[in-house]
Amino acid sequence: xxxxxxxxxxxxxxxxxxxxxxxxxxxxxxxxxxxxxxxxxxxxxxxxxxxxxxxxxxxxxxxxxxxxxxxxxxxxxxxxxxxxxxxxxxxxxxxxxxxxxxxxxxxxxxxxxxxxxxxxxxxxxxxxxxxxxxxxxxxxxxxxxxxxxxxxxxxxxxxxxxxxxxxxxxxxxxxxxxxxxxxxxxxxxxxxxxxxxxxxxxxxxxxxxxxxxxxxxxxxxxxxxxxxxxxxxxxxxxxxxxxxxxxxxxxxxxxxxxxxxxxxxxxxxxxxxxxxxxxxxxxxxxxxxxxxxxxxxxxxxxxxxxxxxxxxxxxxxxxxxxxxxxxxxxxxxxxxxxxxxxxxxxxxxxxxxxxxxxxxxxxxxxxxxxxxxxxxxxxxxxxxxxxxxxxxxxxxxxxxxxxxxxxxxxxxxxxxxxxxxxxxxxxxxxxxxxxxxxxxxxxxxxxxxxxxxxxxxxxxxxxxxxxxxxxxx
Ligand code: UDP
Numbered sequence: 179x180x181x182x183x184x185x186x187x188x189x190x191x192x193x194x195x196x197x198x199x200x201x202x203x204x205x206x207x208x209x210x211x212x213x214x215x216x217x218x219x220x221x222x223x224x225x226x227x228x229x230x231x232x233x234x235x236x237x238x239x240x241x242x243x244x245x246x247x248x249x250x251x252x253x254x255x256x257x258x259x260x261x262x263x264x265x266x267x268x269x270x271x272x273x274x275x276x277x278x279x280x281x282x283x284x285x286x287x288x289x290x291x292x293x294x295x296x297x298x299x300x301x302x303x304x305x306x307x308x309x310x311x312x313x314x315x316x317x318x319x320x321x322x323x324x325x326x327x328x329x330x331x332x333x334x335x336x337x338x339x340x341x342x343x344x345x346x347x348x349x350x351x352x353x354x355x356x357x358x359x360x361x362x363x364x365x366x367x368x369x370x371x372x373x374x375x376x377x378x379x380x381x382x383x384x385x386x387x388x389x390x391x392x393x394x395x396x397x398x399x400x401x402x403x404x405x406x407x408x409x410x411x412x413x414x415x416x417x418x419x420x421x422x423x424x425x426x427x428x429x430x431x432x433x434x435x436x437x438x439x440x441x442x443x444x445x446x447x448x449x450x451x452x453x454x455x456x457x458x459x460x461x462x463x464x465x466x467x468x469x470x471x472x473x474x475x476x477x478x479x480x481x482x483x484x485x486x487x488x489x490x491x492x493x494x495x496x497x498x499x500x501x502x503x504x505x506x507x508x509x510x511x512x513x514x515x516x517x518x519x520x521x522x523x524x525x526x527x528x529x530x531x532x533x534x535x536x537x538x539x540x541x542x543x544x545x546x547x548x549x550x551x552x553x554x555x556x557x558x559x560x561x562x563x564x565x566x567x568x569x570x571x572x573x574x575x576x577x578x579x580x581x582x583x584x585x586x587x588x589x590x591x592x593x594x595x596x597x598x599x600x601x602x603x604x605x606x607x608x609x610x611x612x613x614x615x616x617x618x619x620x621x622x623x624x625x626x627x628x629x630x631x632x633x634x635x636x637x638x639x640x641x642x643x644x645x646x647x648x649x650x651x
Pocket of ligand 1: 464521524545
């Protein structure tokens with residue numbers, strides 16, 4: 179039997195790699211003629227070992243399966259001046275430098291037997307430069323969008339804005355009418371890159387190039403983001419849109435953080451707590467706070483008398499890492515019967531646990547989908563990247579989260595902001611209130627999202643349509 183092969187090019191970030199790998203697994207379950215090769219671009223040095231750890235674990239899990247990982251040789255990163263101007267543009271330029279290596283890998287196709295035909299290149303949002311490779315080799319390209327349909331709609335909107343206004347955004351711009359959002363979007367919730375020329379140009383260009391692909395796959399569920407998905411699906415300028423989510427790794431990112439015994443200790447503690455009683459606070463792979471903010475958080479947790487599981491990460495240049503020196507005096511001792519703090523948290527397991535009642539989150543897309551999947555309501559505290567837009571959508575458009583902040587920015591040198599203990603305590607009491615109807619709405623949405631992946635569900639059907647498209651190509 180001849181094999182049909184898809185080549186995936188993920189961005190060099192663990193949060194982007196995981197859902198793409200899960201999508202590869204989903205595809206393989208749908209048609210045995212398919213196989214997938216994932217070309218790994220490691221992040222520029224000093225790289226984060228989490229990608230290597232994840233591949234090691236996934237390669238072991240998928241041994242004998244039709245997924246292969248191929249790590250590409252390291253290329254020279256762009257200059258540090260580019261990095262200082264815009265992280266997003268720097269990464270996009272770095273990935274673009276890999277075009278010859280990706281082409282060479284596909285042309286030599288050393289990993290495949292002769293009976294394999296390459297039927298598509300599936301690229302991450304940072305990898306639109308790889309469309310050049312697909313075009314040169316006459317292979318169809320597909321976008322796999324690791325964030326939500328709303329944010330993707332914003333990337334398309336950037337061209338509309340540019341035609342009208344001709345410049346990057348300002349935080350003082352009037353609210354924006356972005357088709358993918360049901361409500362006007364305040365400019366202050368746009369991602370940082372939108373305010374910086376290099377980042378703005380880079381993502382506007384990605385948005386333009388996405389239209390050249392033969393299809394757009396999104397890690398979302400049509401029922402959850404119905405407004406955004408409908409707006410993309412009805413845009414005549416776009417290729418077909420496939421909602422294939424939520425793709426999450428039920429084992430979580432265990433390879434990247436704690437030892438097994440540390441994780442076990444956290445889970446054992448959760449086992450002893452009453453159902454839906456614990457507030458979980460965790461802020462993604464990069465989220466961290468300065469001591470003054472941590473103190474406000476501790477005060478809020480103490481005053482609200484809630485049980486809590488708090489993942490604390492400090493800035494790399496923190497003067498001390500001793501939490502008892504940073505947090506209010508005696509806080510850890512006074513709260514030891516109802517709360518624990520940790521560094522890395524086994525997030526997916528925690529969200530799945532019946533004791534977990536709510537999640538104070540930075541609203542990264544993976545955290546958002548993991549929380550919804552398990553029916554855990556979110557308190558929004560966005561920090562970086564597109565998280566403010568996700569938070570805005572969760573609070574205003576789909577009404578599935580309690581607003582703490584929509585426009586907070588981590589380590590914003592222009593505007594150092596503290597979320598006060600009072601604000602936080604209010605949000606905690608609101609989300610933990612068992613009478614809050616949002617709790618039921620989120621639980622129901624979790625159910626809907628899980629059904630979407632089952633036979634006959636919206637994501638199941640969408641994946642099927644994509645498989646048909648590939649088989650026909
Ligand atoms: N994560 C985790 N433990 C932590 C912090 C993060 O397991 O202490 C995982 C989380 O489950 C999610 C990912 O890391 O899968 C974070 O991805 P997200 O898109 O939410 O945020 P990012 O880190 O990319 O900003």
